Amino acid sequence: MNLGGEPMRKQNFFDVIIVGGGPAGLSAALVLGRACRTVLLCDSNQPRNWASKSLHGFIALDGLNPRELVRKGREQLAALGTVTFWDDEVVSGHRWQNEFEIMMKDGRTASGRKLLLATGVTDELPPIPGAVDFFGRSVFQCPYCDGWETRGKPTAIYGRGARGFTMVRALFGWTQDLVLCTDGPSGLLMRQKKILDGHGIAVREEPIECLEGQDGKLQAIRFRNGDSLPRDFLFFNLPCTQKSGLAESLGCEFTDNGGVKTGHYEATNIPGLYVAGNMIKDVHLAVVAAAEGTRAALGINKALGKENFALAE
Numbered sequence: 047m048n049l050g051g052e053p054m055r056k057q058n059f060f061d062v063i064i065v066g067g068g069p070a071g072l073s074a075a076l077v078l079g080r081a082c083r084t085v086l087l088c089d090s091n092q093p094r095n096w097a098s099k100s101l102h103g104f105i106a107l108d109g110l111n112p113r114e115l116v117r118k119g120r121e122q123l124a125a126l127g128t129v130t131f132w133d134d135e136v137v138s139g140h141r142w143q144n145e146f147e148i149m150m151k152d153g154r155t156a157s158g159r160k161l162l163l164a165t166g167v168t169d170e171l172p173p174i175p176g177a178v179d180f181f182g183r184s185v186f187q188c189p190y191c192d193g194w195e196t197r198g199k200p201t202a203i204y205g206r207g208a209r210g211f212t213m214v215r216a217l218f219g220w221t222q223d224l225v226l227c228t229d230g231p232s233g234l235l236m237r238q239k240k241i242l243d244g245h246g247i248a249v250r251e252e253p254i255e256c257l258e259g260q261d262g263k264l265q266a267i268r269f270r271n272g273d274s275l276p277r278d279f280l281f282f283n284l285p286c287t288q289k290s291g292l293a294e295s296l297g298c299e300f301t302d303n304g305g306v307k308t309g310h311y312e313a314t315n316i317p318g319l320y321v322a323g324n325m326i327k328d329v330h331l332a333v334v335a336a337a338e339g340t341r342a343a344l345g346i347n348k349a350l351g352k353e354n355f356a357l358a359e
């Protein structure tokens with residue numbers, strides 16, 4: 047394929063390499079593929095929302111299975127003919143002479159003029175035995191994603207100090223039937239305790255033994271002292287971390303909360319390197335990740351266009 051006015055290049059050479067095939071990477075690939083750029087999309091198929099059965103808050107797609115979004119997205123990209131898929135993990139990336147080289151876990155290598163990382167983040171789950179079995183079905187981390195489905199229902203919040211308090215405050219718009227479980231000393235300030243008390247929200251500091259329920263549906267929280275607290279849902283507020291070390295190894299600057307710092311059109315401090323999606327750690331929603339992918343793609347395409355035009359002079 048030789049589109050966009052580019053001279054013939056070496057094997058496995060692309061205008062753009064995208065690492066990460068979630069909403070951010072797929073959206074970027076769509077814009078770039080439709081802009082007649084050759085794109086390599088590398089994905090290890092470990093999306094953040096692996097446990098979720100339905101995607102919410104994405105206009106026209108509300109309730110869609112997230113895997114269906116990826117399937118349909120890839121189908122549309124494949125039809126363009128400008129996008130190549132490598133379904134494997136990228137284990138290393140380097141910038142060399144204004145180009146990028148990547149290596150896959152299976153040993154394949156490729157190079158490109160621009161690199162877009164859309165590798166996402168990973169959630170830390172509450173360290174409660176069995177929590178993973180309920181994750182994405184009745185244990186959640188995002189009120190905007192799943193608050194509507196849990197509105198008015200008996201819900202527990204898992205988190206200590208400011209994390210627990212802010213999650214209670216966030217969820218209060220969806221349900222007031224809340225109990226804050228801190229699984230040990232709460233770490234709450236006196237002022238925060240007073241506010242919770244004023245709203246009738248109990249704080250349970252007892253260590254948690256396990257979650258009880260069936261088929262992913264939470265029924266109760268069992269404490270180590272033998273007490274049981276009936277609850278339909280649990281929302282937690284714990285840190286999430288970068289899924290891939292590529293941004294760090296390529297020299298990207300990070301914000302205080304561990305997101306990659308971005309400038310105009312999601313460009314990083316490394317020339318030619320862009321990022322998009324949850325790894326920016328701004329708004330953690332799929333529709334925003336997709337929009338960031340689109341913004342990055344515009345930035346990349348404009349940069350390529352300028353370079354090509356200058357070469358042709």
Ligand SMILES: Cc1cc2nc3c(=O)[nH]c(=O)nc-3n(C[C@H](O)[C@H](O)[C@H](O)COP(=O)(O)OP(=O)(O)OC[C@H]3O[C@@H](n4cnc5c(N)ncnc54)[C@H](O)[C@@H]3O)c2cc1C
Nearest residue numbers: 066068070090091092094095102136166191323324331332
């Ligand atoms: C349980 C749950 C439910 C959610 N529900 C909603 C919801 O209802 N609505 C909503 O808007 N958001 C929801 N989210 C958030 C949503 O998952 C994210 O906003 C979205 O997935 C971010 O897209 P992304 O493209 O940035 O990252 P991801 O979707 O995480 O995609 C990143 C991709 O990059 C790949 N990757 C990472 N490193 C490499 C590497 N080195 N080489 C190759 N590939 C790599 C991964 O395998 C993955 O496929 C939910 C999250 C969770 C955990």
